[in-house]
Amino acid sequence: MLRRTLLASSLAPPALAQSWAPTRPIRMIVPFVAGGSTDVAARIIAEQMSERLGQPVIVENRGGSGGNIGGEMVARATPDGHTLLMGVTGLLSTNAHIYRNMSFSPARDLAPVGMAYTSDMVIVVPPSLPVRDLAEFVALAKARPGALSFGSSGHGASTHTAAELFRLAAGIELLHVPYRGSGGALADLMSGTIQMMLVQIAATVGAVREQRLRALAATGPQRHPLMPDVPTLAEQGYPQATATSWGAVMTTTGVPPAAIARLSEALQGALVAPIVIQRMTSAGVDPQASTPAELAAFLQAESDKWGRVVREARITVE
Structure with missing residues (x-):
């Protein structure tokens, strides 16, 4: 069982999810170097998603600029469902308030697939x-x-x-x-x-x-x-x-709803697999699932919260 539930979870509508399938390997971009908790969680999840999607989900590490480099890669990708991002608290809810010259908008250019984990x-x-x-x-x-x-x-x-x-x-x-x-x-x-x-x-x-x-x-x-x-x-x-860091799977804005539904179904299925729960909790992260809509609401609330902190603490990055 999950240690806690931040977001209620329900599987994507089966009919919509089953109307799309990937036709080639999927890239999951981790916007940090290999070895950290985000990378470890991504690799555990990608392995299980591969089994459910019938195509390899290949993790690629593209670190730099507080996650912005990897985030931009996904934001600029072809919106066909074959590029994913393992986004985190800073990249998805804080960077837009800190970096004055971001080349993309996480809220505008990235689409929610589902929550992945929390980490106290x-x-x-x-x-x-x-x-x-x-x-x-x-x-x-x-x-x-x-x-x-x-x-x-x-x-x-x-x-x-x-x-x-x-x-x-x-x-x-x-x-x-x-x-x-x-x-x-x-x-x-x-x-x-x-x-x-x-x-x-x-x-x-x-x-x-x-x-x-x-x-x-x-x-x-x-x-x-x-x-x-x-x-x-x-x-x-x-x-x-009170604060919890977290990870969430995103894709490129414009990906067809059927593709997002199928990807979300595979992600949620992976997160309840006993082997995934065991491996992730052993690595110090707690599996946490959500629907795309639930994640969208959560991201807005987190952006509001951390935006206030950025303003009050006067945090800026040129």
């Missing part, structure tokens, strides 16, 4: 920082405005915007240090070069268990099975800072 995050600090819990971290930050820094995987990434959401809720000043991916940021965090990071739980489980990092708060709506002893932000007085 956690606030972690190095053991060398003299705080034992979130309240002590907030108190230290208020006593030393702007002296503490937090790392992220890049401007506009969920590791950046979710941290800004918490910062605004807590009323503290922190210095943002962007990295090219979470790996370098986590290494600097463990060494004490930076003092805090808000990152996907799966990326920190080992370090927390080995006491190389200290977990202060989970950001999801409830405690996560990988860190059941870590209280949520809501439990600690910051319900307005």
